[in-house]
Amino acid sequence: MRRPRLIAEQARHASGLLGRFVAFVMAHETFAVNKRAIDGLDVQLNDHILDVGCGPGRGLAVLAARASKGRVVGADPSALMTEIAVERNQGLVKAHRVDVVIARADALPFADNAFDKALCVHVVYFWENLDASLQEIARVLKPGGRFALVFRTNADEAAVRSFPSEVYRFRCIPEVIAALTESGFAIDITDDDGTEPMLMIASKHGRSRGVS
Numbered sequence: 774m775r776r777p778r779l780i781a782e783q784a785r786h787a788s789g790l791l792g793r794f795v796a797f798v799m800a801h802e803t804f805a806v807n808k809r810a811i812d813g814l815d816v817q818l819n820d821h822i823l824d825v826g827c828g829p830g831r832g833l834a835v836l837a838a839r840a841s842k843g844r845v846v847g848a849d850p851s852a853l854m855t856e857i858a859v860e861r862n863q864g865l866v867k868a869h870r871v872d873v874v875i876a877r878a879d880a881l882p883f884a885d886n887a888f889d890k891a892l893c894v895h896v897v898y899f900w901e902n903l904d905a906s907l908q909e910i911a912r913v914l915k916p917g918g919r920f921a922l923v924f925r926t927n928a929d930e931a932a933v934r935s936f937p938s939e940v941y942r943f944r945c946i947p948e949v950i951a952a953l954t955e956s957g958f959a960i961d962i963t964d965d966d967g968t969e970p971m972l973m974i975a976s977k978h979g980r981s982r983g984v985s
């Protein structure tokens with residue numbers, strides 16, 4: 774069934790009561806694929822991890838449990854989504870293990886090389902400029918830092934039919950690979966068997982700390 778434009782717009786930028794409802798559904802719909810992305814990151818105890826477009830923030834607790842001596846930050850431009858993510862992770866936020874900030878992928882309020890890992894699940898559809906967002910994610914990752922990107926491609930006919938094109942832009946795999954490469958990433962793993970949504974794991978060029 775085609776999703777109404779009103780609902781799709783809430784997925785892009787949630788607000789109000791309808792936004793709360795969409796966030797509730799989203800937290801259930803996307804959890805399995807968030808876990809797939811997290812598994813791909815090979816999280817270490819001391820990792821600092823950024824979830825770009827964290828939405829309702831259900832993955833943040835999973836990340837914090839794995840990086841139990843590290844720190845986890847969720848970033849999302851929707852004030853409502855950040856509020857829900859904070860509510861959901863209240864204990865971890867109070868313990869300063871998790872932080873949630875209002876920010877777009879193309880303007881991240883963090884220093885260069887701040888994170889060991891980053892993930893971004895079902896967010897690329899909303900980016901006006903793919904390169905600007907990927908370059909910004911590369912900037913805040915340490916050299917050798919790992920990035921998990923999950924998205925439905927334009928080959929997913931059911932998704933293309935279901936989501937209004939005025940809101941969702943489904944990209945082709947070569948376009949995303951080219952943008953990642955241009956932004957300073959090497960592609961480590963892609964689901965090249967037609968699995969949807971697709972998971973790409975990439976590493977920022979350069980040597981990771983501690984590797985001789």
Ligand SMILES: C[S@@+](CC[C@H](N)C(=O)[O-])C[C@H]1O[C@@H](n2cnc3c(N)ncnc32)[C@H](O)[C@@H]1O
Nearest residue numbers: 785803826827828851854877878894895896899
């Ligand atoms: C479909 S939801 C996915 C949320 C979460 N990653 C998940 O898997 O449940 C898309 C999220 O991307 C956020 N978003 C939209 N435009 C964005 C941008 N330019 N940069 C970062 N996040 C964005 C939305 O606010 C929303 O929370």
